[in-house]
Amino acid sequence: GKSMKDVVIDVVYSDPGGEGYHCVLYMARLAARLLGGNLVVIRPYRPGRLEKMAGILPRVRNPHSTCLLICPSPSDLNSLLLVEDWRKRYGRVVAWVFDSFWTNVIPQWTRWSRAFDHVFVTERDDLGTWRKTLRTPVDWLPWGSDVFGLGSDGPDRPVDLLRMGRQPEEWDDDLVTARECESRKIKFHG
Numbered sequence: 001g002k003s004m005k006d007v008v009i010d011v012v013y014s015d016p017g018g019e020g021y022h023c024v025l026y027m028a029r030l031a032a033r034l035l036g037g038n039l040v041v042i043r044p045y046r047p048g049r050l051e052k053m054a055g056i057l058p059r060v061r062n063p064h065s066t067c068l069l070i071c072p073s074p075s076d077l078n079s080l081l082l083v084e085d086w087r088k089r090y091g092r093v094v095a096w097v098f099d100s101f102w103t104n105v106i107p108q109w110t111r112w113s114r115a116f117d118h119v120f121v122t123e124r125d126d127l128g129t130w131r132k133t134l135r136t137p138v139d140w141l142p143w144g145s146d147v148f149g150l151g152s153d154g155p156d157r158p159v160d161l162l163r164m165g166r167q168p169e170e171w172d173d174d175l176v177t178a179r180e181c182e183s184r185k186i187k188f189h190g
Helices: 022-035 049-055 074-082 124-133 174-182
Strands: 008-014 038-042 065-071 092-097 118-121 138-140
Touching: 008 022, 008 074, 022 038, 022 065, 065 074, 074 092, 118 124, 124 138
Parallel strands: 008 038, 008 065, 065 092, 092 118, 118 138
Antiparallel strands: none
């Protein structure tokens, strides 16, 4: 078999811009670094009809290259169509969709396509819908925080628990969460 050194990996990130997805961009950079790959940042767009049709054509697979497409939203699966020569360029195409709960914006062309070898979603509850929708394997891959890479080894911690982004309903009220944490001597910040 071939080793990881024999495989070229492109981590393609569909960057919608703005602060809201900065953490996903960080994850894309981290993935490229840890996988020894190239980071390719593209802007999301709405493909035309011909581009979508091309997305369902068969691929000529290059066994020496892999694409990890990181999508903030399901609609960003369209971004694969922006990658030059993707059908001939990659032996394996894997997508990781972060806001996978927006199942109503899964691009129509991906439902018939075999463009992706595997799709990962961050919300376990979405697996059933994604598996019924796509003709490719779909699994759950949660994400977290690079606490060792972004944190400090200093003993002083002004915050023990930091809430970032959208949360489940039971965590959404920062005042309630702060009181619960305070009663347990945990320093919380939303």
